[in-house]
Amino acid sequence: MILRNTLALILGLALLAACAERAPEGVALVGATVIDGTGRPPLRDAVVVVRGNRIASIAPRAGFEPPRRMTVVDVSGRWIIPGLIDAHAHVERWALPRYVAFGVTSLRSVHGRMDSALALRDEVNLGGTAAPRIWSAGAMIDGVPPTWPDALEAADERGGRRAIDTLVAAGADFAKLYTRIDSRRMRAILDEARTFGLPVSAHLGLTDALTATSLGLGAIEHMSGVPEAAARDPERYYAAHRQNFFSGWTAFERGWADVDSASLHRVARVLAERGTILVPTMVLHDTYSRLDDPAIYTDDALSAVPRPEIERWNTSEMIQRAGWTTEDFADFRKSRPNQELFLRLFRAEGGVIAAGTDASNQQLVPGASEHRELELLVQAGLPPEAALAAATRNAAALLGVDSIGTLGAGRVADLLVLSADPLRDIRNTRSIEYVMLRGTLYPADSLRAGW
Numbered sequence: 001m002i003l004r005n006t007l008a009l010i011l012g013l014a015l016l017a018a019c020a021e022r023a024p025e026g027v028a029l030v031g032a033t034v035i036d037g038t039g040r041p042p043l044r045d046a047v048v049v050v051r052g053n054r055i056a057s058i059a060p061r062a063g064f065e066p067p068r069r070m071t072v073v074d075v076s077g078r079w080i081i082p083g084l085i086d087a088h089a090h091v092e093r094w095a096l097p098r099y100v101a102f103g104v105t106s107l108r109s110v111h112g113r114m115d116s117a118l119a120l121r122d123e124v125n126l127g128g129t130a131a132p133r134i135w136s137a138g139a140m141i142d143g144v145p146p147t148w149p150d151a152l153e154a155a156d157e158r159g160g161r162r163a164i165d166t167l168v169a170a171g172a173d174f175a176k177l178y179t180r181i182d183s184r185r186m187r188a189i190l191d192e193a194r195t196f197g198l199p200v201s202a203h204l205g206l207t208d209a210l211t212a213t214s215l216g217l218g219a220i221e222h223m224s225g226v227p228e229a230a231a232r233d234p235e236r237y238y239a240a241h242r243q244n245f246f247s248g249w250t251a252f253e254r255g256w257a258d259v260d261s262a263s264l265h266r267v268a269r270v271l272a273e274r275g276t277i278l279v280p281t282m283v284l285h286d287t288y289s290r291l292d293d294p295a296i297y298t299d300d301a302l303s304a305v306p307r308p309e310i311e312r313w314n315t316s317e318m319i320q321r322a323g324w325t326t327e328d329f330a331d332f333r334k335s336r337p338n339q340e341l342f343l344r345l346f347r348a349e350g351g352v353i354a355a356g357t358d359a360s361n362q363q364l365v366p367g368a369s370e371h372r373e374l375e376l377l378v379q380a381g382l383p384p385e386a387a388l389a390a391a392t393r394n395a396a397a398l399l400g401v402d403s404i405g406t407l408g409a410g411r412v413a414d415l416l417v418l419s420a421d422p423l424r425d426i427r428n429t430r431s432i433e434y435v436m437l438r439g440t441l442y443p444a445d446s447l448r449a450g451w
């Protein structure tokens, strides 16, 4: 018996030694310019060493001698940035490989069917598949009747507290409130969420942005509640929000053109002072203001969307349901300059902006929309560095984590190797050669070959 155990031990040790002999000791990405996402100047001709799923070091190449078994990848003349984070996603399983191929390595999932949204998060986060890491709100909390059937319903303040308890019990990472939550219910919901330390964000409708943040709301989706807060007479907006979702959206989206810059500035200043994080989803505003433009339906990025999904989108039916006319779209486009102005004012006041897309809702392609969002943030007046921060560091801050969003020793090895400089032209974030997802390096071509 003892002999057998000893034999097993010797065999085991021999196996271990053999494994150690063969196992590569990490990966070194050599020669790229590293934009680490902290705001520090780029580091030229750098070496990024990755061991397991973490970054071991980032240092100048000079004097670097790779250990014997380290895999060395020559990326000279390239740029390395942190993996991107889509801070407003409606995550579907088919979309996961698309996100990765477009360099989106983490997702903030803002609404889905409660059980399946959390199950997908757990499955993905426990590893195995090459998919972005997911932080999930489970299902959104809405009024009665809810806008979408799979929302948690808060009929009153007690119902609001119960909805938060449901999310906490189910293990949601944050709560997302929807347009039919008025300020009374919001107060109760935020109070309950504070008890559990659950972060809360909202797509506002029946509560304006200043009231909501005065009650403790931490983040706002789509810049919702801003025209309501800036308007002299917000009642017409609330009447529209009460009517149904689309009439609320139409009034809100049109309203931007009616508010003056001083009022926008006042709202921007207070939100920034309160530390509110905005997920403006400029790509949603831009795309939905041009749904009467045929180019929207022939965009190259749509080739990444499976045919059945495009059929499920049925965008023309949605336009019909919303009752949008050519004049509505023209009005939405008139609002775009004030939306951009508001974003500039908010940033100038020190406000934090996170990049989100609302994919995979109609015409918003998972992954591709994130690059469009970056482009639109720059178009709104953000420097490329700030746009990049919105999709990395700021989105990580919104998730409440510091292990992603910037590159440095000890951080998760989620990064992109680009063939062109994103700080010279933000559209260069699309020039992805490699995606490193939790330490595994994928050539972008191989990821795109899957569909």
Ligand SMILES: [Zn+2]
Binding pocket: 088, 090, 110, 358
């Ligand atoms: Zn959404």
